[in-house]
Amino acid sequence: MRSLAKQHEVIAHPRAMGGDYDRDAVPEIRPEELRLLEALLFASAEPLDEKTLAARMPDWADVRAALDRLQREYASRGVNLVRIAGKWTFRTAVDLAWLLARDSVEPRKLSRAATETLAIIAYHQPVTRAEIEEIRGVSASRGTLDVLLETGWIRPRGRRKAPGRPITFGTTDAFLSHFGLDSIGDLPGLDELKGTGLLDGQLPAGFAVPVPSDDLNLREDEDPLEPGDLDLGLGPRVSEG
């Protein structure tokens, strides 16, 4: 509540807002001990306790009061004055941790199982996990679908209108983009797969490769996803390495 009131006050007096760069031109009259504390705490390799600080500061300085004021001054900044185990130190603001993390991209090759699963999703979409398992003849490990969701190449589309209402999966635009496909229809069909030698002639009669479609509209046998479906561990996870 208090902070709301405060904010209101600030809005009522826009000149007080930080957005006005000229405001800094006002010479700031700060007690010297704040400068001293700033310098001491900044330069120290370790957090310093009040006793140590007081020993380094001139006698006239009220270290306790100055620390309090400094802490308030820096509370809203990118660097905060914090007390750790009774000792004082400057630390970058906790909410800016993301800024201090370097995202380095580590290229990793998709596993064989994930590649197969992805291909089945691409050709047979919309497809449920049970259907994938049936086509592959192996039960899909949870990790495989997780990895594929993490790639951003597949997405849960909806739920099949069938007992258990299983989630259906399909590919995304990111999939097309990564594999350099203009549309999902550019995936080679049966004849093309045979033509490239990827499928050989020894196929039983009736063997078919579906004509894939990643149409955004749900099929007749699909229901839309419900809120919360995406939170069931299906969303992208933070990598575990």
Added chain:
Amino acid sequence: MRSLAKQHEVIAHPRAMGGDYDRDAVPEIRPEELRLLEALLFASAEPLDEKTLAARMPDWADVRAALDRLQREYASRGVNLVRIAGKWTFRTAVDLAWLLARDSVEPRKLSRAATETLAIIAYHQPVTRAEIEEIRGVSASRGTLDVLLETGWIRPRGRRKAPGRPITFGTTDAFLSHFGLDSIGDLPGLDELKGTGLLDGQLPAGFAVPVPSDDLNLREDEDPLEPGDLDLGLGPRVSEG
């Protein structure tokens, strides 16, 4: 005029004066980019250039303007934002050396010969050992250059395209960092020296180097170092105490 008006305004509103501790209680609304910059610069062990900062900051941030404002904000503080070798970093205020000197491990005091040699390399770079000797009127002891190489403040740059192909020396970013210089052009008294023409010297033709430059690119009269040049006892040595 403008700052006078500002001051007048401040006096008319004594509550706005810094002496009043309560002033800090008003939550300061500062542009977020200042927080981000503070955090980045405080966290880093090394000065950061604008390009690096910009890459880490959100796209919408005007890094240049934010740096300027941050520099003004911190100018009166115990920690200042300074530009060193073209990069930005926080350093304790110069006038607080007395407070912090206790922290420092007394750096080895350079001998007079080493100091002069360093100055000659800084102001006359790129410069050969023979040229250093010419200016000082004494043959340079091997130890002097070794000591300077060990500090990391000077480096062999290349080889002069001249008989004997002597190695040329110049200063490093560590030199700028140690002496708090933004660029070699900020060397104290450089303009004066240039004005007197003493940097031109009466060096034999081809040796004349009017303005010092620590530019990483070799000059026309320099050849690159060859593999092995750095092994000839010229590289930084492990300190012998």
Added chain:
Amino acid sequence: MTPAEQFQVDPEIAVERGSEEPALIVDVEGFEGPLDLLLMLARQQKVDLAKISILALADQYLAFIEAASQVRLELAADYLVMAAWLAYLKSRLLLPESNDAVGPSAEEMAAALALRLKRLEAIRGAAERLVARPQLERDVFRRGAPEPIVDVKRPEWTATLYDLLSAYAAQRQKRALARVRVPQRQVWSLAEARAALERLVGGSDDWSRLDEYLVAYVTEPGLRATVYASSFAATLEMVREGLVEIHQHAVFAPIYLRKRIGQPNGAIGPHAAAMKTETKGEEEGRG
């Protein structure tokens, strides 16, 4: 100022420099070479170096060297070289310049020396100013406890279209062939069918539909054909043995059966045998 007086002054300077730099004391009272000495002498002229009298400086230097050599027998060679050069310069400066002289004139040589002195003095000034600057970790300090950037490795998954297609084709092909090679058909044996029928029929004297009897056993659609076929065959056998009667009123109509009561080889036996082919044909067609 006589050379002797000059020499009296020097030890102070020498001591000062010596303490600063014991390793680099040169033979002459701590001066770093003749140029250093010349510069000190020039400064004692207390005039702008630009207006220095090289002639006077040469005199002072030569006098100094002479005085020094009275105390110390040895002088570093470069001092003597400088002394010789200055003596030569002095004589050139004093004598009228001949017109056919080769090389630089005495004035040029003097000016060059003055310039060297000025340059040395300038760089010394610069060195002083340089080291007077606030120095890192002596006067100014950087952050004592920097917070290192955390390296978060984010996997970027890669796969090529070829990977995708070959994986798909290979596994579809493998599965397609696998189905042909291993016809995993489950079969209901005649014995199983008969056992089940005997159990079912035993419970009722009334006509019942064969397919209704079997519902309990047809749990999987894939099993339907074999269950029907075996059951029907078993039925026929039981009819022949006179255990049950079956009845079908039209082709493809439901088959009814009931436990036979009384006559072992009943009249409907042939009738039932006649239906056999038709019904069986239907079942096989479904399978």
